[in-house]
Amino acid sequence: MQSLVIVAHGSHLNPDSSAPTHDHADTIREVGAFEEVRTGFWKEEPHLREVLRTVEGEEVYVVPLFISEGYFTEQVIPRELRLSGWDVDRWGSDGLSADQATLAAADTGQTVHYCGPVGTHEAMTDVLVRRAETVTGDPDVGEGFALAVVGHGTERNENSAKAIEYHADRIRDLDCFEEVQALYMDEEPEVDDVTDHFETEDVVVVPLFIADGFHTQEDIPEDMGLTDDYRTGYSVPAEVDGHRIWYAGAVGTEPLLADVVLERAADAGADVGDSLSAVRETTRVATGDD
Template identity: 80%
Template sequence: MQALVIVAHGSHLNPDSSAPTHDHADTIRAVGAFDEVKTGFWKEEPSLREVLRTVESDEAYVVPFFVSEGYFTEEVIPRELRLDGWDVSEWDSDGIDADHVTLSATDVGKTVHYCGPVGTHESMTDVIIRRAESVTDDPDVGEGFGLAVVGHGTERNENSAKAIHYHAARIREMDRFDEVRALFMDEEPEVDDVTDHFEAEDVVVVPLFIADGFHTQEDIPEDMGITDDYREGYDVPAEVDGHRIWYAGAVGTEALMADVILERAADAGADIGEAIEIVRERTRSAPATGD
């Protein structure tokens, strides 16, 4: 038997924070790729410390539903899961290369395949593009459009920005959009000045965040100037300084995220058959979770 365990941050304050995690777990559960699909959270129940105790399988594939490598993926999750012999050097990563490592959780008698976060997997690039397609309702969106991939950014952890730059660069290489930029909330170049960074009249803004919350629903819309008060909502597209801003909301709510989770588990050796192809087909016309 094999289990999939999706671990995420969660929130005591925002009940919607865990919604995408549960929704993607349901999608994966429906395709029958794993004997069990479980979710665990840092700030909600079931807790990271207890989630493996809810698993009956002897083998578990743990996928962090986080954007970047850092404190949670390198310290908190391995500690709370009590992974014997964990050493971050096992990943041999420079901030975006974490793949997987196989360890034991001897207190529960399980083999754990601990995977890198979803946010740095190459298939996340496809999700960002799908998000742009969803918000514009155009499966061919690209020509005549700019694309901004937005992250939090922080001087405290250089890895926070690496995933944003990584996916922006991959999309730029596809030569699909007229312009592609990586923008941030807390470091340069800032999303506040989004219109200064594009010549294209139409700009799709996709936040590389796991769930919609304070930053994606309040800070970013107000910072970009698409609304003066987030409580009054905003138009999509919204007119700002002669540009049309197509604001997509958190990428983690896109239905195709289930594919990235499966890709992480498959890379670690999970036997999932044709689940990835099935999920991609089923989510092609599905709305973003929470929409």
């Protein structure tokens, strides 16, 4: 019996923080890829420390719903799951290439295939493009549009920017958007100056965040000049300095992210059958794109 556990940060303060995790778990559960699908959180219940005890299967695939490799994926999650023999070198990663490590859970004895975060998987590139399609309502979005991929950026974790640059480069190589730029909240080039970085009139802005929260709902819209007060809302698209800004909100809320979770598990050896194609079809219908 193979089981899937999707682990995420969660929040005591923002009840919407865990919504994408539950939504993607429901999508995967509905296509029958695993005999059981569970969720676990750092800041909500069920807690990471207890989640494996809710799983009946002896073989468990754990996929972190995080953007980058760092403190949570390398230290917190393995510690809370009590993965025997864990060492970050088991991933052999350069900050982008974490794949999977097979370990034993010390207190339950289960075999755990611990996967890299969804944010660094190549399939996340497709989710970013789909997010642009969703916000513009155009399944062929690209020509006449620029794309900004926005990350937090931090000197404390250099891997934070690596994921942003990685996907911006991959989308640029697709040659479908007029311009593609990686922007950040806390380092240069900053999202505050979004219109300074593009000549194209229409700019789609997609934050590479898992859930909508303080940064994506308040900081970024105000920083870009979409509104003076996030509580009054803003238009999509919004006119800013001669540009139309199509603000998409957190990429992690895009239904297609369920596909990346499955891709991570499949890369670790899970038998997902035809569930990948089923999820892609299900999520395309969910976004109204026939």
